Amino acid sequence: MSGANPLVDDRDVEFLLYEVHDAQALASLPKFAEHDRETFDLFVASARRLARETLWPAYRPMDEAPPKLADGRVRAHASMHEIWTRMVELGVLSASRPEAVGGLSLPLLVSTAADVYLMAANLSAFGYVGLTRGAAHLIEAFGDQTTREQFMVPMLEGRWTGTMALTEPQAGSSLADVTTKARQLDDGSYRICGAKIFISAADHGITDNVVNMTLARLDGAPAGTKGISLFAVPQRRVTAEGLVDNDVRVAGAIHKIGWRGLPSLALNFGERGDCHGWLVGRQHEGLSCMFQMMNEARIMIGLNGVATASVAYHESLAYARQRPQGRAIGERDPTQPMVPITQHADVRRMLLRQKTIVEGGLSLVMQAARWADIAEAAPEAHVRTRAAALLDFITPMAKSFPAERGYDANVLALQIHGGYGYSSEYLVEAWLRDQKLNSIHEGTTGIQALDLLGRKTLKDGGRAFALLTEEIAATVQDAKSAGVATRLGQAMQDATEIAGALVKDLGAQAKKDDLPGALAHASDFLDLMSTVVVAWQWLRQAAAAQRALAIGRRPAEFYGAKLAAAAHFFDAELPRVGMLAHRCRHDRSFVELDPSWL
């Protein structure tokens, strides 16, 4: 059964790309001028094939045999060598980067549609790509010519890989407390000394070298986030004699419960005093460099969440279609044959809920990717600025909705399998393990929530939120003219108004010197806003489906199911908005609770 898992629904990807997010319009922008639907489709089709034929068969073997630390080294699963080579050949490392750096100049929207297959097939295998991409992009954006040639080029060519080395054992999410040290040397490089933890893919043996994009503090740097600089710290450094050991020691391997094909390591830099790093960006501006890349990384995590929920959804759908059990309610004749469990309403509920999360989440991530494309490639400055503001605002939702609700979807996929789902002979439990990381890495859900409500809503004075409501209002109009059931548009409008009133009141509270009080329900606010934006994406999909049906486009079942999913999200999920606003306004319990009472 697993063999036939499509990973992601091809028809849905086509629908989202062309009928909802109008990928073709992007081809009219100068940056993407060499492309058209044909080249978009070719790239997505190639990634899909690679995902199904090469990454997917390796998923279970990689999950079952995670890399171990032995003699100070970690070696990735043997199948990663071919997978890496094939992914590099396909061009996934720089698909959305310009040709100047060897990229394919594809819209991020299109590379998103390709990535989701690769992630759904094998999250860990794709992890090596994601990290290398992020590291290379950091150097592309902030590095000088030397660091670009020395580090970015080998990474984009797939000869080396990259990592993000931010977290330290004593600091966790609190990057202000990073203590890794850097001291400038005469040759222009820096001596690095410190310890990092949870560094994915910091050793693997797939390529010759690994470049750790490392946050560290220069001697005499200010305390806090304003004294952090960014360095490229390779595992081995280039000398006249070739690559030599750069004193980056693997101090331990974390026994992760998921993503088991991608080693997560503790690193010690400079135990022998011989670890060199190269500054990327300006001194003390490391964290702001990191943050400029963060949207990209967070949207990628959102896509990980969508992909992991998608593959499990398709697995449970296939299972439910062929698993006979019980009979229809009211059928009292036990000699009648059993029916497939899709005939039971509660199983359909669990399947449809998964569908709304997977396809709503994918649409949301694509929306973010499209705004990233506009923010980078639109000719008019005001259009770029607007898209950038919307992207910035929506990022915490695009990261957290797939992580949190995607996890719910994975739980439902397991539940549909009954007792079999509880066994490691089926794969649904593995995706549950994989998914759990997405609410933790690249900023926990709690961190995303503070980012959304604190920085991007209250500090922003609600301007980005107002832009979003304009987008939503336009969709409400569009859905109306497309003939979507009016109760959906009305519910969308009501929910947006509830959110708007809450934003206003929390803003007033923050201004009255109660910022901690205003931020206390940040997680509920994130949940609320996520529900609003995913409902919005479903309204967009409903409008597109209604239009397609009106002109007789096929298959009608595909569009009918889209309308059913939209209705489910509006009738079952969107009412959570009112409830969450109630929580934000009225629940003072944990806010005022003395922690010592617990």
Place this chain on the structure above:
Amino acid sequence: MSGANPLVDDRDVEFLLYEVHDAQALASLPKFAEHDRETFDLFVASARRLARETLWPAYRPMDEAPPKLADGRVRAHASMHEIWTRMVELGVLSASRPEAVGGLSLPLLVSTAADVYLMAANLSAFGYVGLTRGAAHLIEAFGDQTTREQFMVPMLEGRWTGTMALTEPQAGSSLADVTTKARQLDDGSYRICGAKIFISAADHGITDNVVNMTLARLDGAPAGTKGISLFAVPQRRVTAEGLVDNDVRVAGAIHKIGWRGLPSLALNFGERGDCHGWLVGRQHEGLSCMFQMMNEARIMIGLNGVATASVAYHESLAYARQRPQGRAIGERDPTQPMVPITQHADVRRMLLRQKTIVEGGLSLVMQAARWADIAEAAPEAHVRTRAAALLDFITPMAKSFPAERGYDANVLALQIHGGYGYSSEYLVEAWLRDQKLNSIHEGTTGIQALDLLGRKTLKDGGRAFALLTEEIAATVQDAKSAGVATRLGQAMQDATEIAGALVKDLGAQAKKDDLPGALAHASDFLDLMSTVVVAWQWLRQAAAAQRALAIGRRPAEFYGAKLAAAAHFFDAELPRVGMLAHRCRHDRSFVELDPSWL
């Protein structure tokens, strides 16, 4: 840190037993007349000590080395031998059974308070007790003198253990489709032939023998549930030459993701035609015998869920208290020391939510246990009948709320641990795995939902629901007179009215020949009712806490935290009732969806 985990809060157990559920009043019933608070406390304290000193240290070793099938046999972890002996010595197998069968005649309420520690310490270890208890109780209730002597006595003495052998590979939850065969033999026993799956503890080597309480179909029995009989089918049968093999072969071991200390097996009965079973109860009435025991088993599963959430809650609380990270919102001086993460509102939210689930769930299960005690031991028939009806009605909630919301609590415990929670070096991920089974075994959440809405609400004409609303109304009055904030009582009343109106409307829908439509949202209805009854339990706790504070009982922090938890449940969770009722009334999406469209 784990070493100091209390598993369950002692003060909370005392509070629930004596200040909320009035365990002392039970001692005035003739059945429990030999007991008083002192003997109750002694038993609970002994179980608590055994849990902490013996079961808990074995938890991780048992999780790490699950039993394997080798040479047709399965052997439990070596530490189970001592654990089993000690549990038998304590009397847990028959604590709540009468002295006539060697029991301690303790109220189920009190044995619940003891069991929760043992379960929280080591769910798998307790599993052997739970199964043996259930099997012995089945024979006590329905067996004749011979089967009692032959099977029940050795089980209650801890010399043999028991299992429940219901599920078959082709039938799953659909017991109507059980095909295992039974043919009567001249000696009064039956020849059994068939296959069962997911049979926990069917082989282990801890005791000499295992008794499988097996559902099978006599030759010529009617199809469906009315043709099923119950048999005791031992692994080895008693002959003049002692115990001989009874042709019950272990055909496979399930690789479960949790409960890894308790083997789950596939069994083949009668491959050599030499498997004997002994009828328990009357022919063709096996399923109704099973169902009479089901409440007990399901409440035990609920307690499993509470226990698993409890141990993880305490682990995450201890972690949060000692883990420094970041600073208070508004603190801009990075040279200030970091604060423990309990200082962050969102962490307190996650902790308080866990507390409401753990302590609300425990109170709910205790409520069910108390009704079971009254139903069995009250002198007046009408009191027994009323308690039995309430117990029957509340059972699906007592089983499912801890399973479903307990899982949410386990997710939060992991989230609080951040990246460390994602590693198997910490225990929070193990409890997440353990908890997942509770929404599946002993009737999935979907099955519980149909039981609650179909059989116990609509078919019952809402009579049991009306009894429950009487109980809730009494608590609302009591909370008022105790001085609990009036908004809680009002919210309780409103939520109960929403539920009542929904019951009425669904009843009308069912009568209008739309039973499938009325039952379509059974899972949402179960969720709704679970929220109502747990809010009710929190209102009871709030009233008790308010009274304790009024008379200056200590520690005030304990009661203060109870009030905060009650407020949290009312302000954050109870509003879900309105939302869920909206779903039940308005969401037709999956109900009408053609399964082939998915």
